[in-house]
Amino acid sequence: MPSAQKDPVLVVLQLTGGNDYLNTVIxxxxxxxxxxxxxxxxxxxxxxxxxDEYGFPPYLAPLKKVWDEGKLAIMHGVGYLASPRSHFRxxxxxxxxxxxxxxxxxxxxxxxxxxDPRKENVVTAVSFGPCLFRALSVPGVxxxxxxxxxxxxxxxxxxxxxxxxxxxxxxxxxxxxPIEGSGVMEYLGTTGLDSLKGADILKVAPSLYSxxxxxxxxxxxxxxxxxxxxxxxxxxxxxxxxxHGSFDSHAGQNPLHASLWTAVSEGLDxxxxxxxxxxxxxxxxxxxxxxxxxxxxxxxxxxxxGAAGATFVLGDRVKGGHYGEYPSLKPEHLVQxxxxxxxxxxxxxxxxxxxWLKINPALIVNGTYxxxxxxx
Amino acid sequence: xxxxxxxxxxxxxxxxxxxxxxxxxxxxxxxxGYVATVxxxxxxxxxxxxxxxxxxxxxxxxxxxxGQPPMGNVNYMYYMVTTKxxxxxxxxxxxxxxxxxxxxxxxxxxxxxxxxxxxxxxxMGNYRDLLLKIAKNPTMIFWLDNNQNHGTAVxxxxxxxxxxxxxxxAGNYTEKDVREASRAFTGWTFETKIPRLPYGxxxxxxxYRPEDHDDGAKEFLGHRGHFNGEDIIDIxxxxxxxxxxxxxxxxxFFVADEPQVPAWSLEPPRDPAAIDAxxxxxxxxxxxxxxxxxxxxxxxxFKNARYRHLKSPAEVVVGTLxxxxxxxxxxPGYGELSMQPSYMGQDLLNPPSVEGWHTGSEWINSGxxxxxxxxxxDQLGNQSLPGVRAIIDRLKAKTILEPDELVGxxxxxxxxxxxxxxxxxxxxxxxxxxxxxxxxSGPNAQIAAKRATEMMQLIAAxxxxxxx
Numbered sequence: 001m002p003s004a005q006k007d008p009v010l011v012v013l014q015l016t017g018g019n020d021y022l023n024t025v026i027x028x029x030x031x032x033x034x035x036x037x038x039x040x041x042x043x044x045x046x047x048x049x050x051x052d053e054y055g056f057p058p059y060l061a062p063l064k065k066v067w068d069e070g071k072l073a074i075m076h077g078v079g080y081l082a083s084p085r086s087h088f089r090x091x092x093x094x095x096x097x098x099x100x101x102x103x104x105x106x107x108x109x110x111x112x113x114x115x116d117p118r119k120e121n122v123v124t125a126v127s128f129g130p131c132l133f134r135a136l137s138v139p140g141v142x143x144x145x146x147x148x149x150x151x152x153x154x155x156x157x158x159x160x161x162x163x164x165x166x167x168x169x170x171x172x173x174x175x176x177x178p179i180e181g182s183g184v185m186e187y188l189g190t191t192g193l194d195s196l197k198g199a200d201i202l203k204v205a206p207s208l209y210s211x212x213x214x215x216x217x218x219x220x221x222x223x224x225x226x227x228x229x230x231x232x233x234x235x236x237x238x239x240x241x242x243x244h245g246s247f248d249s250h251a252g253q254n255p256l257h258a259s260l261w262t263a264v265s266e267g268l269d270x271x272x273x274x275x276x277x278x279x280x281x282x283x284x285x286x287x288x289x290x291x292x293x294x295x296x297x298x299x300x301x302x303x304x305x306g307a308a309g310a311t312f313v314l315g316d317r318v319k320g321g322h323y324g325e326y327p328s329l330k331p332e333h334l335v336q337x338x339x340x341x342x343x344x345x346x347x348x349x350x351x352x353x354x355x356w357l358k359i360n361p362a363l364i365v366n367g368t369y370x371x372x373x374x375x376x
Numbered sequence: 377x378x379x380x381x382x383x384x385x386x387x388x389x390x391x392x393x394x395x396x397x398x399x400x401x402x403x404x405x406x407x408x409g410y411v412a413t414v415x416x417x418x419x420x421x422x423x424x425x426x427x428x429x430x431x432x433x434x435x436x437x438x439x440x441x442x443g444q445p446p447m448g449n450v451n452y453m454y455y456m457v458t459t460k461x462x463x464x465x466x467x468x469x470x471x472x473x474x475x476x477x478x479x480x481x482x483x484x485x486x487x488x489x490x491x492x493x494x495x496x497x498x499x500m501g502n503y504r505d506l507l508l509k510i511a512k513n514p515t516m517i518f519w520l521d522n523n524q525n526h527g528t529a530v531x532x533x534x535x536x537x538x539x540x541x542x543x544x545x546a547g548n549y550t551e552k553d554v555r556e557a558s559r560a561f562t563g564w565t566f567e568t569k570i571p572r573l574p575y576g577x578x579x580x581x582x583x584y585r586p587e588d589h590d591d592g593a594k595e596f597l598g599h600r601g602h603f604n605g606e607d608i609i610d611i612x613x614x615x616x617x618x619x620x621x622x623x624x625x626x627x628x629f630f631v632a633d634e635p636q637v638p639a640w641s642l643e644p645p646r647d648p649a650a651i652d653a654x655x656x657x658x659x660x661x662x663x664x665x666x667x668x669x670x671x672x673x674x675x676x677x678f679k680n681a682r683y684r685h686l687k688s689p690a691e692v693v694v695g696t697l698x699x700x701x702x703x704x705x706x707x708p709g710y711g712e713l714s715m716q717p718s719y720m721g722q723d724l725l726n727p728p729s730v731e732g733w734h735t736g737s738e739w740i741n742s743g744x745x746x747x748x749x750x751x752x753x754d755q756l757g758n759q760s761l762p763g764v765r766a767i768i769d770r771l772k773a774k775t776i777l778e779p780d781e782l783v784g785x786x787x788x789x790x791x792x793x794x795x796x797x798x799x800x801x802x803x804x805x806x807x808x809x810x811x812x813x814x815x816x817s818g819p820n821a822q823i824a825a826k827r828a829t830e831m832m833q834l835i836a837a838x839x840x841x842x843x844x
Contacts, residue, residue, distance in 0.1 A: 089480050092728070102729040122742075131719040132743035145743030147719070155749055156833055158757050167809060168834055171802045175838055184633075184686065184737045188745070188839045195742040248444070299573065 008356050009238055011227060011286045012108070013220075013264070014133070016245030018087065021293035021309045021339065023257060025074055025326070028055045032329040036297040040253045054326075059258040062269035063312075070320035073374035075311040075348055077327040079341030083292055083307040087248065090291035095134035097346055097365045107349060108239050109138030110364045111357060115238055122198040125239040126230055128223040133241055142191075144198035150226040151206050154199035172196060205233040213274040220244040221267035228274045231284065238357070247290060253302040264288075268314070276316075285315035285356060285375070289345065295337050296329060307338035311348055313374055317356075323372040344369050351375065382406045384792045386413065388682045391844045392630050393417050393673060394462025396695040398763055399770065399789055414673045418500065418666050420461035426454070434706040441485040442577060445718075446711040448485025448725050452492060453714035454706045456694045463669070467499030468492055469690060470629050472724075474622075475510050475542055476732035477519045479725055487515040487580055488725045503622060503663040504613045507543065511605055514566035514580035520730065523565040525558060527590040532558040537730050539612070547641035548617040549597060556594040561605040563589030613663050616655070623654035623668065630672060632684035633736035650677040683794055683843040686736050689720035691844055692748050699790075700755045701763035716751055720744045740842070748842065753833040759825060767832070768825050772815045777824070779807035786831045795840045806834060 023040060027033050028047045047055035048064050056064050066072040080099050084090055096103025108125065116124045122142040127133055129145070136143045146153045155172060159165040173196055178189030209229040215221040223242040230237050244264055249256050268286065275281035293309030308327050327339040334340065347369035350361035355375045362368055377385075383399075386406050390397040394417070397405070405413045416422065431454050432439050438454070441447030459465040477491055491513055498506045510516050511534075517523050520534035535558030539549045563585045570578040594603045599611050612618055624645055628634040631650070635643045645651045653675070654668050661667040672678050687695070693716045697703045703713070717724055721744045727733050758764060767789045771777060777785065783803045787793045795803070813824040835841055 084481075087480065087483075092480075102731070127743070130715075131721065131747065132741055137741060139738070139741070142742045145746065147747065155746060155837060156753050157750060158754055159830060159833065164830070168806065168830070168837075171806050171834065172837055175799050175802050177798075185839055187737050188740060188842060191740055191742055191745050192839065195746050198742065199746075246444075 006283050007236075007238060008358070009231060009240070009284045010352060010357060011240040011284060012135070012242070013224075013268070013286055013288045014241070014243040014245075015247050015260075015264070015288060015290035016087075016091070016243050017248035017290070018090075018292045018294055018305055019247040019290035019309060020249060020253065020257060020303050021306075022296065022303075023057060023253070024060070024261070025076070025310050026055050026057065027053060027326060027329070029053055030329055032296075036329065038298065039300050040249075040298045040303060042254075054322075057258070057261070059262045060265050062265040063261075063314075065269070066272070066314050067320060071314055071316060071318050072320045073313045073318050073372075074322055075313070075343055075372065075374070076322060076324040077308045077339060077342035078289070078311045078324070078345050078348065079292065079308040080344055080346070081341070083338070083341065085292065085305040085307070085338075087291060087305075092134060094289065094291055094345060097349070104139075106133070106135040106137045107364050108135045108241070109141045109143070111353070111359060112136070112141050112143065112239060113138060114359050114363065119194065121236045122194045123201050123230070123235050123237050125241070126198075126202065126227070126237050128226050128240070128242040133243070136239070136241060140190075142194035142198060144195070144202055146202070146226060149222070150202065150229055153202055155196060169196065201235055202230060205229040205235065208233045211274050211277065213270050213277065215270045215274075216263065216266045218263040218267060220263050221270060224267045224271040225274075228271055231275070232278050232280055249294070249302045250299070250304060251302040253298070272314075282316045285313055285318055285352070287348070287352065288312040288314070289348075293339055296334060296339060297337060307335060308341040311345065313348070313352070317376050319374050319376050321374070323374055343372075347371055379406070380788075380792070382410075384682070385410065385679060387791055388679070389413065389417075389673060390462070391691075391695065392466075392678075392685070394466055395456060395691060395698050396844075398699065398701070398766065400766070411674070414670065417463035417673075418670055420464040420500075423460040425461065426459055431706050435710065438706070440577065441489070443479065443483040443485065445479075445485075445726075446715050448479070448489060449714035449718075450706065450710050451485075451489055452724055453694070453710065455492075455496075456690070457697045457703050464496055464499065467665075467669075468495035470626070471495040471499050471506070473629065473727075473732045473735075474625055475516070476727040476730055477515055478727045478729075480728075482515055482519055484515075484577060484580075485725060486577055487518075490579070491515045492725075500666045500669065501664070503658075503665055504609060506665075507538075507609050507612070508606060510542070511538070511561065511564065511609065512582040514582055517564065517566055517582070518580070522561055525562050525564070527562045527588050530555065530558050530562065530590075534558065534561060538608075541637070541730060541732075543612045543621060544615055544617045545621040545640055546638070548615065548621075553596055556596040556603075557608045559590045559592070559594055560596070560603045560608045563587070564605055616659075619655035619658040619663070620651055623651050623658055626654065626668065626672060627651060628735065630669075630685075631678050632681045633686055636734050636736075636738065637731065647677055650675065683840065685844050686739055686842055687844045688733070688735060688739060689717035689722035689744070689748070690724060692720060692752065693717050695844070696752050696755050699763050700758070700761040701766070702761045716747075720747045720751070745842075749837045752836040752841070756832040756836055757829050759829060764829065764832075768828055771828050772821065772824070775815055777813045779811070780804050782807045782810075782813055782828065782831055786828065786835055790832060790835055790841075793835060793838075793841060795835075795838060799838050799840060803831070803834060803838075807831060 034041050042057045046058050049055035050067050093099050095106050097107050112125045123144050125143045127145045132145050176189045176192035178186045215225045227240045289311045290309050294303035294306040324343040327342050346365040349365050350369045351371040353359045353361040386402050437447045438451040456465050521531050522534040525531040536554045540546050567581045567583045597611050657671045658668045810827045815821040815824050
């Protein structure tokens, strides 16, 4: 499978909980920013300005470095019409691309099916999180879900003696032999064997890995390190998924936002450095999204659920810069006090599908959406 | 029937009508008798309720958990794990599946838990009364936008789901019926919410606003009149489709997996005679739920349906915790335990939509299967838990176990679990690798106990164990 190593790879980092757009990409010259952010506004002296209009809060310093290298694309005003402002419903819409009804297929699940319709590689997609993200979920499409450390990933991790566990896993494989035509037992058999095979393949990754890069001691950094390990092992994985949160900063926003973004931006810095040191960065892009942005006016210590947000794509093959328009902060342009979305998230997916993963976007996102030119 | 058959049947009843039972409890119940046990389950008032103060002493924020997990989940999980009224709790879960309301929109676990209390108190009572109560439940009103359903501007969300998902099923009403039912529920709303800041959340309360109600003439399912919401519910329960729809739900939940609900208007039930018998009992008792459950649990179709129901994540987690014991107090760590069903695809108090969860084989994917097996194996491998110790003590009483005896005893004490011949052969081959287990000396006993827990973990990993 080493030839697959240079196939384009997508890493999705989900910022769960609704990241505050205004305090992430700060329109520091706009007087309406300070007016609306009396409690949670970042003081002007602390803002890391990266051009005449926008700046990052100080804790995004590692991300500013990526911007300075021209490898960070910022998509402005991202969302969709009639944002429901509910975490779960919004996340569902991002995951399934169905804004009007409850979708049953995740957009990346469909991508996996396109890549590997005969399920020849059960680690085409690897997810790092407590459960299968809906974005990856399509019935019958295997996804390896690593809940804890990659080193202990697999069935029956608490059987400690290696030979004992090996024996038991071999029995597991025999007990799950799919009996054709047995309906649910056959389905259980295939699913069990797929996960077992995935675990078997993935377990080689940590042992093949060596690196001088020190990842920070955070949960997101260890997920990104796991992604680096699997990517560097050349197992043919095309889609990686991980999450960090919760960005739901209704109260006490500033310290919370700072610690979350410090973890994300430092983790990403280590990840990209690691890949570059192994000459394995040029076929990877990272998509970073949140289900919505937050209310323009703060509530005295935090911010409530809003609409439009910012989405980021970064990597060596990304054409850095601003894409789309930062939505107006003027009261007459707000929708229920929120930024009005100016870019549909499905357009970003479409660009990635079309220009990076080379898949017809219409098959995946249920329609045609305007693309942006953020990929070389 | 042999004693072993009695144990197997009782275990089946307790898995379905509750969340399983320890071997000690099964033996006590067999001594009492099957029919008497069914009656005890149907009349939970004779058993003490869960003591909420015990929960609050350890987890005070589980009282009013607000909008974020996991404290709402801790509250619900604690009730399921410790209840002495298993069927009451199982029926609350049933109604949570059917009258599915979720935190995704409600953003308020306080209100969702109040709805679960409603299900606990009314889940085995009269279905018509339950429908009326849920129509007046502010959490449901908000979830399905009936607060946006005005005399001058009808919102059909509640009216439609009432017919499609809560009572009749698709194909048993027209679009006009949806419209007319929605009109009848105009003015059914809740008191203006008191803003959350600065004092926190205030409970929501039902309110009827006559000035917002459309009192005009309506035509609904062939009836004409100036109907209000309660009239609509009365007409609904006269429809033969209503009893059949709810009974099919009961069959799917308690007896054997049916196709997913959206397919019910196309695919016939797997056992039409069973649905007929239940629906007849339901109508004859004026929609009392208890007599239907009595018929169900005493029926042959129920008794013959062992292991024909794929366990929901809630059944996996709660059943395991009740089996292994040691979770009677809401100790630290309960938060993580209470999120386990979410990791397996069932986020309690937050179903993916008003359709509830898809059940049966749809519980299984490559991530959830591993989460299920590893969770159960992790618990069964922990010899410090009283339920695991109790199983080991029973094995120890045999002093010596040959490989096939080890497999037989473990399958028995974990269920009895019924496995196919191929699975049994693999389990026995594994036990043969270990040879004869003996408790005749300290070191031997230690090895024997370890092997026994490993055998139980291997059993938990089988396909058969995914069923109840």
